[in-house]
Amino acid sequence: MFYTFHFLAIFSLVATIFSSLRISRWWVSVWDVMRVHLAWVMFLLLMGGLIFLPLNELWVRAYLIILTAAIVYHLKLIIPFMPFGRVEVERTTKKDFSLKFLTANVREKNNQYQNLIDLVHKMQPDILLLTEANQDWFNATTVLKKQYPHVISQPQENTYGMLFFSKFPLENSEVKFLVEKDVPSIHTHIQFKDKTIQFLALHPRPPAPSNSIKNKNLELIKVAEETNWNNLPTIVGGDLNDVGWSKITQKFKQISGLLDPRVGRGFFNTYNATIPIFRVPIDHFFVSKEFKLLKIKRLEKIGSDHFPVLLEINLEQ
Numbered sequence: 001m002f003y004t005f006h007f008l009a010i011f012s013l014v015a016t017i018f019s020s021l022r023i024s025r026w027w028v029s030v031w032d033v034m035r036v037h038l039a040w041v042m043f044l045l046l047m048g049g050l051i052f053l054p055l056n057e058l059w060v061r062a063y064l065i066i067l068t069a070a071i072v073y074h075l076k077l078i079i080p081f082m083p084f085g086r087v088e089v090e091r092t093t094k095k096d097f098s099l100k101f102l103t104a105n106v107r108e109k110n111n112q113y114q115n116l117i118d119l120v121h122k123m124q125p126d127i128l129l130l131t132e133a134n135q136d137w138f139n140a141t142t143v144l145k146k147q148y149p150h151v152i153s154q155p156q157e158n159t160y161g162m163l164f165f166s167k168f169p170l171e172n173s174e175v176k177f178l179v180e181k182d183v184p185s186i187h188t189h190i191q192f193k194d195k196t197i198q199f200l201a202l203h204p205r206p207p208a209p210s211n212s213i214k215n216k217n218l219e220l221i222k223v224a225e226e227t228n229w230n231n232l233p234t235i236v237g238g239d240l241n242d243v244g245w246s247k248i249t250q251k252f253k254q255i256s257g258l259l260d261p262r263v264g265r266g267f268f269n270t271y272n273a274t275i276p277i278f279r280v281p282i283d284h285f286f287v288s289k290e291f292k293l294l295k296i297k298r299l300e301k302i303g304s305d306h307f308p309v310l311l312e313i314n315l316e317q
Contacts, residue, residue, distance in 0.1 A: 024214045029207035039074035077245045087264035092292030097315035103129040104308035105239045112303030113140035128165040131203040198232040206241035224255035233290040258286035270307045290317040
C-alpha cells in the first residue's frame with residue numbers, strides 16, 4: 001500500500017507541476033486539461049492517507065500537507081466553473097432577439113447520421129456548426145438545406161472539416177486557414193433581423209505528441225484579435241480542444257473581451273462521450289457582452305465521442 005501511495009502521490013504532484021508551467025508543449029497542456037481529474041485523485045489520496053497511514057510519521061504529514069496545497073491550487077482554477085460560482089453571462093427572460101446555436105463534433109468515422117439529423121429537428125437551432133465533417137457528412141446533411149438555406153461547407157478527410165448551417169442570411173463569409181494549411185476556420189456575419197452578428201468557428205488540433213501546441217495557441221490568439229476589428233456582437237464556437245480554465249483560453253478571453261456562459265454554471269463536459277471517467281469540457285461557445293443567456297445545455301449522444309452543446313442567447317444591446 002505504501003508503494004502505491006508513494007507512486008500515485010508523486011505522479012499527481014509532478015503532473016500538477018507540469019500543469020502550472022507556461023510552456024507550449026503537449027505534455028503540459030494535457031495536465032492542464034485534466035486538472036479536475038488530478039484534483040480528484042489527490043483528494044482520494046488525502047482521504048486514504050488520513051485513514052490508513054501512520055499520521056505520526058513525518059513523511060506522511062509532509063505528503064498530506066503538500067497534497068492539500070496542490071488540491072487548493074487546482075480548486076482555485078476550476079471553482080469558477082462550478083454552479084455556485086459567479087456567472088460571466090447573465091440570464092435574461094427577454095426573447096425579442098433570441099438565437100439558438102448548436103455545435104457538435106460529429107466524429108468523422110461516425111456513420112450514425114440520422115442521430116444528428118433527428119437532434120437538429122428536435123432542438124430546432126437557428127445556427128448549426130458541425131466539426132470533423134467529411135464528404136460523407138456533407139452528403140448526409142444535405143437534407144437540412146431546406147431548413148437551413150445558408151450554408152458554408154468545408155468538408156475534409158483529415159478530421160478538421162467543418163459545416164455551418166444558418167436559417168438567416170450570411171455575409172462576408174470566408175473559410176480561412178489562419179495557422180495551418182489543412183485546419184480551417186469559418187468567419188461569417190449573420191444577418192439577423194436588423195442586426196449583424198459576427199460568428200467565428202474553430203477546431204484547432206488537440207494536444208498530442210504529433211501536434212504543435214504553439215499552432216493551436218496561435219490560432220486562438222489570432223481569432224481573439226480578429227474579434228476586435230469591429231464593434232459587432234460576436235460569438236466564437238466549436239471544438240477548441242482546450243478547457244475554459246487553461247492559460248491560453250484565459251488569454252483568448254482577455255484579448256477578445258468575450259465571455260464564457262459556462263462560468264458559474266458547471267463544466268458541461270463534452271468529451272469523451274464514450275468514456276465517462278475521462279470527460280472534459282472542450283467544445284465551447286464564447287459571446288460578447290451584448291448577449292444574455294437563455295439556456296446552455298449538453299445534449300444527448302449522437303454516436304460521436306463528443307456530446308453536442310446547445311446555446312440559446314438574446315441580443316440585448
